[in-house]
Amino acid sequence: METIQNIGKRAKAATLDAAQLSLETRNQILKMMAAAITEKSDVIIAANRQDLALATNLAAPMVKRLTLDEATIQSIADSLLAVAQLPDPLAGPYETWENHVKLKIVKKIVPLGVVAMVYEARPNVTVDAAALTLKSGNAVILRGGKEAIASNTALAAILRDVLEQRHLNPDMIQLITDTSHDSVNQLLHMREYVDVLIPRGSGHFIDFVVANATVPVIETGAGNTHIFVDASADQDEAINIIHNAKTQKPAVCNAAEKLLIHADIADEFLPKITGRLRAAHVELRGDEASRAIESDLTPASELDWDTEYNDLIMGVRIVSGIDEAIEWVNRHTTHHSETIISEDAENVAKFMNDVDAAVVYRNASSRFTDGFEFGFGAEIGISTQKLHARGPMGLKALTTIKYEVFGDGQIRD
Amino acid sequence: METIQNIGKRAKAATLDAAQLSLETRNQILKMMAAAITEKSDVIIAANRQDLALATNLAAPMVKRLTLDEATIQSIADSLLAVAQLPDPLAGPYETWENHVKLKIVKKIVPLGVVAMVYEARPNVTVDAAALTLKSGNAVILRGGKEAIASNTALAAILRDVLEQRHLNPDMIQLITDTSHDSVNQLLHMREYVDVLIPRGSGHFIDFVVANATVPVIETGAGNTHIFVDASADQDEAINIIHNAKTQKPAVCNAAEKLLIHADIADEFLPKITGRLRAAHVELRGDEASRAIESDLTPASELDWDTEYNDLIMGVRIVSGIDEAIEWVNRHTTHHSETIISEDAENVAKFMNDVDAAVVYRNASSRFTDGFEFGFGAEIGISTQKLHARGPMGLKALTTIKYEVFGDGQIRD
Numbered sequence: 001m002e003t004i005q006n007i008g009k010r011a012k013a014a015t016l017d018a019a020q021l022s023l024e025t026r027n028q029i030l031k032m033m034a035a036a037i038t039e040k041s042d043v044i045i046a047a048n049r050q051d052l053a054l055a056t057n058l059a060a061p062m063v064k065r066l067t068l069d070e071a072t073i074q075s076i077a078d079s080l081l082a083v084a085q086l087p088d089p090l091a092g093p094y095e096t097w098e099n100h101v102k103l104k105i106v107k108k109i110v111p112l113g114v115v116a117m118v119y120e121a122r123p124n125v126t127v128d129a130a131a132l133t134l135k136s137g138n139a140v141i142l143r144g145g146k147e148a149i150a151s152n153t154a155l156a157a158i159l160r161d162v163l164e165q166r167h168l169n170p171d172m173i174q175l176i177t178d179t180s181h182d183s184v185n186q187l188l189h190m191r192e193y194v195d196v197l198i199p200r201g202s203g204h205f206i207d208f209v210v211a212n213a214t215v216p217v218i219e220t221g222a223g224n225t226h227i228f229v230d231a232s233a234d235q236d237e238a239i240n241i242i243h244n245a246k247t248q249k250p251a252v253c254n255a256a257e258k259l260l261i262h263a264d265i266a267d268e269f270l271p272k273i274t275g276r277l278r279a280a281h282v283e284l285r286g287d288e289a290s291r292a293i294e295s296d297l298t299p300a301s302e303l304d305w306d307t308e309y310n311d312l313i314m315g316v317r318i319v320s321g322i323d324e325a326i327e328w329v330n331r332h333t334t335h336h337s338e339t340i341i342s343e344d345a346e347n348v349a350k351f352m353n354d355v356d357a358a359v360v361y362r363n364a365s366s367r368f369t370d371g372f373e374f375g376f377g378a379e380i381g382i383s384t385q386k387l388h389a390r391g392p393m394g395l396k397a398l399t400t401i402k403y404e405v406f407g408d409g410q411i412r413d
Numbered sequence: 414m415e416t417i418q419n420i421g422k423r424a425k426a427a428t429l430d431a432a433q434l435s436l437e438t439r440n441q442i443l444k445m446m447a448a449a450i451t452e453k454s455d456v457i458i459a460a461n462r463q464d465l466a467l468a469t470n471l472a473a474p475m476v477k478r479l480t481l482d483e484a485t486i487q488s489i490a491d492s493l494l495a496v497a498q499l500p501d502p503l504a505g506p507y508e509t510w511e512n513h514v515k516l517k518i519v520k521k522i523v524p525l526g527v528v529a530m531v532y533e534a535r536p537n538v539t540v541d542a543a544a545l546t547l548k549s550g551n552a553v554i555l556r557g558g559k560e561a562i563a564s565n566t567a568l569a570a571i572l573r574d575v576l577e578q579r580h581l582n583p584d585m586i587q588l589i590t591d592t593s594h595d596s597v598n599q600l601l602h603m604r605e606y607v608d609v610l611i612p613r614g615s616g617h618f619i620d621f622v623v624a625n626a627t628v629p630v631i632e633t634g635a636g637n638t639h640i641f642v643d644a645s646a647d648q649d650e651a652i653n654i655i656h657n658a659k660t661q662k663p664a665v666c667n668a669a670e671k672l673l674i675h676a677d678i679a680d681e682f683l684p685k686i687t688g689r690l691r692a693a694h695v696e697l698r699g700d701e702a703s704r705a706i707e708s709d710l711t712p713a714s715e716l717d718w719d720t721e722y723n724d725l726i727m728g729v730r731i732v733s734g735i736d737e738a739i740e741w742v743n744r745h746t747t748h749h750s751e752t753i754i755s756e757d758a759e760n761v762a763k764f765m766n767d768v769d770a771a772v773v774y775r776n777a778s779s780r781f782t783d784g785f786e787f788g789f790g791a792e793i794g795i796s797t798q799k800l801h802a803r804g805p806m807g808l809k810a811l812t813t814i815k816y817e818v819f820g821d822g823q824i825r826d
Contacts, residue, residue: 016767099788103777112799113769187589191623210604211627216800237822244824291567352817354429356526364516364820373825375512375814386525386608386813387629387801400799403787407777409650411657412786 004186007141007174008193009112014139014171019111021168023091026135027084030163034080037127041073041156048155051232055147058121061251066121066148078125083131086377089395090137104406109399111137111196116187118209120201121147126155130173134381136398138263139172141194143187146179149359155176180271188213198381203308203334217385218389218397223253223336224308225366228351229273231264237363238269238341239276244365245339251310253382254337254369257313258305260325261290266318270294272317282312289318305332322347326354333357335384337366358384358391417599420554420587421606424527427552427584432524434581436504439548440497445575447493448813450540453571454486460567461536468560474664479534479561489540496544499790502808503550517819522812524550526608529600530623533614539568543586545793549811550583554607556600559592566590595676601626611794616721616747631802631810634667636749637721638779641738641764643755644675647683650776651754652689656776658752660693664723666795667750667782671718671728673738674703679731683707687729695725702731714749718745736758739767746770748797750779771797771804 021029037044048068051306055063068076084165095107099244115138117129118345126142144152156175163170176183187194188209199209203222210219227245229238245256261269270293274284285304286297297316319325329338339361340351352360359369369392371379376394389397434442450457461481468476481489508520528551530542539555546553557565569588574585589596595773601622602606609629612622616635623632640658642651658669674682683706687697698717710729717728732738742751752774753764765773773781782805784792789807796802802810 015769019766097788099781099786101781105787214624216798217798234822240822240824243711248825353432356428357815359816359818361818362820364818364823365825367825368512368514368516368823369513370816373512374518375510384628387631390814391816400516401802401803402770403772405774405777405781407775409653410777410781411653412661412778412780 001178004176004178004183005190005193007176008114008173008187008190011139011141012193014169015111015113017169018134018139018172019137021137023088025166029134029162029166029168030080030084030131032165033100033127033131033171034077034084036158036162037073037077037080037155040154041070043149044068044073045070045156047150050150051148059149062121062147066123066151068151072124076124079124079128079367080131083135083378086135086395089135089399095277101410103410106404106406107400108404110352110402112398112400114139114141114193114220115398116141116143116194116197116215118143118184118187118197118199118201119244120145123148123151123155125200126152126175127159129380130156130159131269132378132395133398134172136395138398139174141174141176143176143184149177149179185212188215191215200381218381218383218393219385220383220393221253221336221382222308222334223255224257224306224332224334225254225337225339226258226260226323226329226333227256227339227341228260228319228329228364229262229265230322230325230340230344231348232344232347233262233265233269233341234343235265235269235272235362239273241339241341241363241365242273243276243280245367246277246282246314247312248365248367250312252367253308253310254366255310256314256366257307257309258317258332260317260319260328262325263289263318263320266290268292270316270318277314280312282314284314286316287318290316293318308334320348323370324349327329329355329357336382337361337369339364339366358382414591417589417591417596418606419604420589421600421603423584424552424554424587425606427582428524428526431547431552431585431662432550432584434547434550436501437544438579438629439550442547442575442579442581443493443497443544445578446540446544447497449575450486450490450493450568450572453567454483457481457486457564457567457571458483460563463563464561469553470490471560475534475560479536479564481536481564485537492537492541493544496548496791499548499808502548502812516823519817519819521815521817523815525811525813526809527552527606529554529555529556529607529610529628531556531597531600531610531612531614534559536561536564537587538570538613539565540572542793543569545808546790546811547585549808551811552587554587554589554600556589556597562590562592579774584776598625601628604628606797613794623692631794631796631806632798633796633806634749635721635747635797636668636672637719637745637747638667638672638750638752639673639742639746640669640752640754640779641673641732641735641742642675642682643735643738643757643760644677645754645760646675646678646682646754647776648678648685651682652686653768654752654754654778655686656689656693658780659695659727660689660725661778661780663725665780666721666723667779668723669727669752669779670720671730671745673730673732673741676702676731678725679703679706683729683731687715690727693725693759695727697727697729699729700731700787703729707729721747735763739764742768742770748799749795750774751805752777752779771795
C-alpha cells in the first residue's frame with residue numbers, strides 16, 4: 001500500500017496541474033465524470049454490496065447512508081452536473097491598485113492547493129468533495145470511513161479514469177485506502193503537503209482532529225442549537241418552527257436540540273409545545289422549573305445541556321428573559337445556529353448581536369443553515385469556526401488569495 | 414498573580430462591550446490613549462529603564478528594539494492617532510439577499526472576539542496590538558516578552574486607565590504579567606476563551622506555536638525569501654533590487670535571503686552582484702556552480718537553503734532556468750515573498766502563477782511586503798498561511814462574518 005506521505009507528495013505535485021485547468025476544462029471533466037458514474041452504476045453497486053455485506057454491526061441510519069442504488073447513483077451524477085453549472089470561484093475581476101511608488105498590486109483569487117477530507121460512511125461525499133475541489137482548482141486527498149471502502153475505491157477509480165482519459169494528472173483526486181487510525185493521524189500532521197483538512201463526522205471526532213492536527217483545519221458541523229421563545233412570540237408560529245427544527249430531520253447538525261422559554265409565558269406555552277412534540281414522538285428533558293409546570297418531563301442532567309442528540313430528544317428550560325437566554329446560549333452553544341422567536345425588535349436585535357454563532361435566526365427554522373438553502377449552489381460543510389469561513393461553505397471557502405506585485409525596478413527607501 | 418484562565422474568562426466577557434462601541438467612541442478612546450501616552454512619557458521611560466537595567470545579556474539589536482525614549486514614545490502616540498484615522502473595518506454595507514422562501518439573509522461583519530498576541534521584546538507592539546484590536550471591536554490578551562515586562566506593564570496600565578475614565582470595561586485590554594513559558598502554554602490551549610492567537614517572533618517560536626496550539630492561530634512572518642534573476646533580466650535593475658532587498662533592513666522577514674541566477678548569465682552577472690553586495694558587507698554563500706565562477710564564495714551547506722539569516726548573509730545558487738527556479742523556490746519557500754527579475758513575459762507569468770507564496774514580485778524589492786506599503790494603513794502582521802488572511806494583514810484580518818437571518822415563520826419542507 002502506498003504511504004500516506006507519498007500520497008501527500010503526489011497531491012502537492014498535482015496542485016499546479018489542477019490550478020491551471022481552464023473553467024471550460026474543469027466543467028467538461030465534471031460532465032464526463034457524471035456520465036462515467038451513470039455508465040458504471042453496476043460496478044459501483046457491486047462494490048457497495050461488498051461494503052453492505054460487512055455492515056452487519058452498523059445501525060440502521062448508517063446502513064441507509066451507506067447504501068447505493070440506481071437512484072442514489074443518479075443523484076450523485078446529477079450533483080456533478082450541478083457543480084459544472086456553478087460560477088467559477090477563481091474568476092475575477094480581482095481587486096487591483098497602485099501603491100505610492102506605482103507598484104501595481106493585484107489581489108488574485110487562487111486555489112488553496114491540497115484539500116484533505118476525512119469523513120465517515122457516506123460514499124456520496126467522495127464524489128461531492130472531488131467535484132467541489134476540482135471545480136475550485138484544488139487537488140484532493142479523500143479519507144472515507146472503512147465501512148465504505150469498496151464503494152469509495154470504485155468511485156475514486158472512475159473519477160481518476162476520467163482524468164487519465166483527458167491525459168491529465170490523476171493525482172488531483174486520490175483516495176487513501178489505508179483505513180487504519182494511523183492513516184488519519186499521519187494526515188493530521190502532514191504540514192508540508194496538506195493546505196487544509198476538513199473533517200466531517202461526529203462532534204467527538206472533530207474535537208479530536210482540532211486538538212491533534214498541526215495542519216490547518218476548518219472545523220465543521222457540531223450543532224447544539226437552541227431556540228429561545230420570547231414572551232412576545234407569536235406562539236402558533238413558535239410551535240411550527242420548533243416542530244420543524246426538531247423533527248424534520250433530527251440527525252443533522254442544524255436540527256434544534258434545546259428549547260428556552262421565557263418564564264412569563266411558560267405556563268401557557270409549555271403545555272402546547274410539549275403536546276405537539278410528543279405527538280411527533282420527541283422525548284422532552286426538562287429543568288426543575290419546566291417540570292414544575294409539566295411534571296412528566298424527564299429530568300435533564302447537567303450533561304444534557306451540552307449534548308447534541310441528533311435524535312428525537314429535546315432539552316427544555318425556563319429562563320427569566322432575554323439576558324439569561326443570551327447568557328445561557330453563549331455558555332452552551334457550539335457556535336452553529338441559534339434562534340429567537342420574538343415580536344420585540346429590541347430583544348431580537350440584542351439576541352442577534354450578542355449571541356456568538358455562525359448563523360442567528362429570527363422567527364425561522366434553523367434547518368435553513370445549508371449552502372443550498374443559502375443560495376450558494378454547493379456546500380463543502382458548515383464551519384463553526386471564525387477564521388477563513390463561517391457558516392455554510394460554498395466553493396469560495398476552497399480558495400485563498402495571492403498578491404501579484406508588478407514593478408519596474410522599485411526599491412524601498 | 415491572576416490565573417491565565419481567569420484572564421481569558423474576563424476577556425471573553427469583555428467581547429460584548431468591545432463589539433458594542435460605536436466608531437466614534439473607539440476613535441475617541443484611541444485619541445485619549447495617544448494623549449495619555451504622551452503625558453505619561455516619564456512614567457514609561459522610568460519603567461523602561463528598569464527593563465534596560467536587567468538587559469545586560471541582550472544583543473545590541475534587541476536592546477535597541479527594547480529602548481523607549483521621548484521620540485519613540487511620540488511615535489507610539491502618533492500610531493494611535495493614525496489608527497483613529499483609519500476607516501471602520503466593521504462598517505457595511507453588508508451583503509444582503511433573500512433566499513427562495515423569502516428569508517432575508519444579512520452577511521454582517523463582526524469582530525473575532527478575543528485576540529491573543531504573543532510577542533517578544535518590543536514594547537511598541539503592546540500599544541499597536543491594543544489599538545488595532547480595539548479599532549476592530551475585539552478584546553485583546555497581550556503576552557509580551559519578559560525583557561519588556563516593566564515597560565509593557567506601564568503601557569497597559571495607561572491604556573486601561575483610559576477605558577476606566579470612560580467608564581468602560583478595562584478588560585478589553587489585558588496584559589499577562591506571568592512571563593513563564595507556562596503562561597504561553599496555557600494561552601495556546603484556551604479554546605473556550607481565545608478566538609485567535611497571533612504569534613510574533615522567531616521562526617522557531619512560531620513553529621512551536623503552530624505545532625502545539627489548539628486555539629486557532631494565524632501564522633506570521635517567517636521569510637526565507639528568494640530572488641530569481643532570469644536570463645532576460647535588466648541586470649542593472651536586478652543589482653539595485655537585490656541590493657535593496659538584502660541590505661536595506663536585513664533583520665526583517667521581507668528581506669531577501671537567497672539569490673538564484675539563470676545559468677546563461679551567471680558568468681557575466683555573478684561577479685557584478687557579488688561586487689556590489691560585498692561593498693555592502695554581505696557574506697555570500699554559494700553552491701558549487703557559483704563557486705566555479707567566483708571561487709572565494711563561502712561554500713553553502715544544505716542547511717543554508719532553509720535558513721532565514723535575518724542578517725547580512727545571502728545564499729547564491731545557479732539554476733538552469735525558470736522551471737528549476739520555480740521548483741527550487743517551492744521546495745524551500747516559507748510562503749512569504751518571492752521575486753522574479755525578468756523581461757520575459759512568459760517566464761514572469763509562469764513564476765507568478767506557480768510559486769506558492771503570499772506575495773510574488775516582478776522587478777521590485779520584496780521589502781514592500783508590508784501593510785503600510787500596500788496601502789492598508791496598519792499592519793497586525795504578515796500571514797504566511799492560506800486560511801483567513803494571507804500576506805500583510807490590516808484591520809480586516811481581525812474581523813469575521815456572521816449571518817443574520819430574518820424570517821416570519823419560514824420552516825423547511
